[in-house]
Every structure is written in C-alpha cells, then in structure tokens.
Amino acid sequence: MPVGEQLRARANKFLRRYYALQDGSEGEPAKHGSRFMSVIRDGNRIKFSGPYRDADLHHPLACIHHAVHENGYQDLIIDFSECTETYPGPMLALCAELLRLRSVKVDAQLVLPKKPELARLFSNANWANLIEPRKFEPSKFRGHTQIPATQFSDPTEQNDAVNRIVNAILGGIPDIRRENFAALEWAVNELTDNVIVHSESPIGGLVQVSSFQRSTKVVEFTIADAGLGIPTTLRSGASFKGSDTDALDSAIREGVTRDKSVGQGNGLYGSYQICCHSGGAFQIESGHARLLFRPGDYGLEIRDQKVPVHGTLVIAKINFSDPDLLKEALNFSGKSYTPVDYIETKYEGIGTDVLHVRLKDEAKSFGSRVAGTPVHHKLHNLVKMCPGQPIEIDFDMVPLVSSSFADEVFGKLFVKLGPLEFMQRIRFKNVEHTVRMLIDKAISQRVTTGLGI
Numbered sequence: 418m419p420v421g422e423q424l425r426a427r428a429n430k431f432l433r434r435y436y437a438l439q440d441g442s443e444g445e446p447a448k449h450g451s452r453f454m455s456v457i458r459d460g461n462r463i464k465f466s467g468p469y470r471d472a473d474l475h476h477p478l479a480c481i482h483h484a485v486h487e488n489g490y491q492d493l494i495i496d497f498s499e500c501t502e503t504y505p506g507p508m509l510a511l512c513a514e515l516l517r518l519r520s521v522k523v524d525a526q527l528v529l530p531k532k533p534e535l536a537r538l539f540s541n542a543n544w545a546n547l548i549e550p551r552k553f554e555p556s557k558f559r560g561h562t563q564i565p566a567t568q569f570s571d572p573t574e575q576n577d578a579v580n581r582i583v584n585a586i587l588g589g590i591p592d593i594r595r596e597n598f599a600a601l602e603w604a605v606n607e608l609t610d611n612v613i614v615h616s617e618s619p620i621g622g623l624v625q626v627s628s629f630q631r632s633t634k635v636v637e638f639t640i641a642d643a644g645l646g647i648p649t650t651l652r653s654g655a656s657f658k659g660s661d662t663d664a665l666d667s668a669i670r671e672g673v674t675r676d677k678s679v680g681q682g683n684g685l686y687g688s689y690q691i692c693c694h695s696g697g698a699f700q701i702e703s704g705h706a707r708l709l710f711r712p713g714d715y716g717l718e719i720r721d722q723k724v725p726v727h728g729t730l731v732i733a734k735i736n737f738s739d740p741d742l743l744k745e746a747l748n749f750s751g752k753s754y755t756p757v758d759y760i761e762t763k764y765e766g767i768g769t770d771v772l773h774v775r776l777k778d779e780a781k782s783f784g785s786r787v788a789g790t791p792v793h794h795k796l797h798n799l800v801k802m803c804p805g806q807p808i809e810i811d812f813d814m815v816p817l818v819s820s821s822f823a824d825e826v827f828g829k830l831f832v833k834l835g836p837l838e839f840m841q842r843i844r845f846k847n848v849e850h851t852v853r854m855l856i857d858k859a860i861s862q863r864v865t866t867g868l869g870i
C-alpha cells in the first residue's frame with residue numbers, strides 16, 4: 418500500500434477510535450484529499466472542521482445527543498468556523514434536529530464558517546436563520562439556481578413551498594422538457610406531502626432545492642423532518658414488522674404504505690424511480706438505516722446505522738441531461754402515468770389552448786436585465802414545452818419596463834425563436850403605448866446584434 422494511503426488508513430482508524438471514545442459512536446471521517454471531516458464535542462460546543470458531506474451527517478447528531486441528553490446542556494454552540502464545505506443534505510438533517518430541540522427549549526448559537534463564501538452560503542441557503550433566528554435574518558436570496566431552505570407545517574405552506582420551487586425551476590433552468598418538469602414537481606409534492614401526512618414532526622418539514630449546471634444538468638432537492646421516521650410509521654401498520662433497514666427497503670416499493678385507507682404507496686416508489694431512471698441519485702436516512710442509490714456500478718445499498726436519524730431525510734437528485742430518460746419513469750400498476758403539472762394549473766385556461774401569463778406576477782421588478790432573465794427562461798420553456806399553443810402575455814398593471822428588461826425578455830426571445838415562430842406564438846395584451854415602443858426597439862436592436870453568446 419503506498420505510504421500516503423497507509424497514513425490515511427491509520428488516521429482514519431485513529432479518528433474512528435477517537436469518536437468512539439468521545440461519545441460511544443463510531444464516526445466515519447470523510448476523506449477530502451488529505452483532509453478529514455471532524456466533529457468534536459467540547460462541553461456544549463460542537464465543532465466542525467473540514468468538509469461536512471452527505472455521508473457525514475450522523476456523527477454531529479450523536480454529539481448533540483450526548484451534549485443534551487447525557488450531559489444536560491440546554492444551550493449548544495454549533496461552531497462551523499473551521500468547516501470548509503457543506504451541502505443541503507447534512508445541513509437540513511442538522512437544522513431539523515436543532516429546530517426540534519428548540520421546540521423543547523434547547524437553544525443553539527451558530528458560529529459561521531471563516532471561509533467567506535461558505536458563510537455567505539449559510540445566509541443564502543437560510544441555514545443560519547434556521548439555526549439561530551435571533552441573530553440571523555431569513556435569507557433574502559432571490560437567485561434562480563437555489564431555493565433557500567423553507568419550513569412548512571401545514572398543507573397550505575407545503576403547497577406554497579412546492580409552487581415557489583417549481584416556479585423558480587421554470588425560470589431558472591433553460592431547455593427543460595415538460596415531462597421532466599412534471600416529474601420533478603410530482604416528486605417534490607409527494608415527498609413534502611409525506612411529511613405532512615405521516616411524520617407527526619413537531620417542526621413540520623424543511624425543503625431546499627439547488628440546481629447545478631456544470632457538465633450535467635442536475636436538480637437536487639432535500640426534504641427533512643423531525644418526526645417519527647419511516648420505520649416507525651411503517652411498523653404502525655398491520656402488514657410490516659421488519660427492521661429499520663427492511664423498512665427503507667420496503668418503503669421504496671410500489672404499493673407499500675402504512676395504511677391503505679390513507680395512501681397508495683406511490684410517493685417514495687415513484688420518486689425513487691424518477692431519480693434512478695434519470696441517472697440521478699436517491700438517499701433516505703431514517704431511524705437506524707440508510708438507503709442510498711447512486712448511478713453506475715454503485716447501484717442500491719441499504720445499511721444499518723449506529724446513530725439514528727430522528728425523523729426522515731430524503732436527498733433526491735434528478736439528472737436532466739438526457740431528456741428521454743424520464744419518459745417512462747412514472748409507471749403505476751404497469752401503466753404509464755402523466756401527472757398534472759404547474760403549467761396546466763397556472764397557465765392553461767379551460768376550453769382553450771392559449772397559455773395566459775400575467776407579467777405582473779412573474780417578476781418583482783421590470784427594470785433590469787437580472788429581473789428579466791427568469792422571465793425569459795420561463796417564456797422560452799413554455800414555448801418549447803407546449804408546442805403549438807399561443808402564449809398571451811398580459812401587461813395589466815405593468816405601466817413601464819426598462820429597455821434592458823425588454824431586451825432580455827423579448828429581444829432575445831425573438832432572436833431565439835425567429836420572427837415567424839415569435840409572431841405565431843407570442844401575443845401581447847394590455848400593453849401601454851410606451852411599453853410597446855420599448856419592446857419594438859429592443860427587438861429591432863437585438864435583431865441587428867444577434868444573441869451575442
């Protein structure tokens with residue numbers, strides 16, 4: 418074995434023993450080049466160093482458990498100062514646990530990472546606010562590639578959260594197919610619905626979405642709750658009596674539900690199918706078990722966990738790179754299923770094939786290119802997703818738009834679609850004279866310069 422690997426193996430062994438001595442759990446230190454994730458408890462301080470990733474989420478939960486339940490601390494210090502990277506999965510598992518503890522009067526203070534971009538992520542993703550709301554404001558992040566972690570406690574909040582997510586995706590991811598969009602919406606809906614219907618979580622649920630567009634186009638959504646957990650609810654039904662690992666294994670199968678009068682057992686099965694078919698990934702952490710699907714040779718693995726997750730965490734990754742992969746993903750009782758989607762409920766009218774877009778609802782301002790980008794993506798997506806259907810854009814209560822907004826939305830759309838398709842598909846309603854002139858001018862200037870990309 419090369420010397421570097423020998424050293425790493427020895428360090429790993431040492432860290433595992435160290436964790437075991439710390440709080441009786443076998444921590445799995447993550448490798449990060451030559452750096453390890455380490456979480457150390459010193460009294461009421463839980464200190465994170467290095468990367469904190471999807472595979473590392475149990476050890477901090479064990480440290481918190483020991484601090485609160487065995488040492489009686491009522492005020493924790495969650496110290497991320499030396500943390501170098503982290504992700505929504507482990508962060509939402511941590512946030513859900515800290516929110517649950519706050520509901521029983523155990524408080525937490527947050528020390529932000531020293532690394533400036535990571536500290537910014539803690540604010541933008543809303544983790545800082547969830548951990549210490551007295552000190553950190555709710556996230557004001559309005560970008561379209563990330564939707565900050567949102568808490569939902571009842572069906573109305575759940576519905577609002579899902580709509581905000583799908584709306585942001587429609588405006589944030591260019592060239593998305595309607596089947597794929599509908600599949601994503603369906604899965605987010607099902608997984609958040611499970612929190613409301615089954616979990617009995619005292620804090621409701623948390624949901625966060627991020628999209629990445631490097632070599633592949635991937636949307637990751639993470640849902641966490643601090644409720645009973647999948648093994649417990651499944652065992653509450655008459656038909657299942659197995660272990661925690663058996664419970665996760667069963668939960669992703671078609672027709673498995675704790676109670677046939679409540680559900681049909683489609684939600685986890687369908688969400689898992691969507692992620693697998695697309696070449697994405699799927700992870701469930703609940704009770705003493707982890708279920709992990711990764712594409713390629715890894716496949717599906719389900720294993721016991723010494724440290725339990727009190728509640729349920731689902732990390733779902735859908736890969737949109739190959740638009741055809743999702744065609745057959747939703748299949749119930751042998752029949753292909755097409756879910757109703759946001760486009761149908763929000764934009765399609767009854768008895769007409771015209772899509773209605775109220776511009777007033779689509780942007781917070783009409784003065785900048787940045788405000789126009791998601792509107793552009795959304796209109797372009799709608800044109801492509803709904804072939805042959807005209808799109809009527811209603812300017813009611815939009816008395817003015819800036820030239821840069823007009824160019825970003827309509828100038829660039831005109832060039833992308835070409836004059837004939839633009840004129841056939843895009844209709845304007847209630848447009849003030851000045852706005853009409855600005856749009857005309859933006860289009861003719863853009864035609865002369867082209868897209869410039």
Ligand SMILES: Nc1ncnc2c1ncn2[C@@H]1O[C@H](COP(=O)(O)OP(=O)(O)OP(=O)(O)O)[C@@H](O)[C@H]1O
Nearest residue numbers: 611615616646647650674675680681682683684685
């Ligand atoms: N967040 C959760 N907390 C606790 N238990 C859960 C959670 N999510 C799923 N479960 C358990 O897993 C089972 C399977 O979930 P799944 O979504 O596949 O089916 P269902 O919700 O019962 O039915 P359907 O989704 O068709 O309405 C549930 O019946 C429940 O016992």
Ligand SMILES: [Mg+2]
Nearest residue numbers: 611680684685
């Ligand atoms: Mg369900």
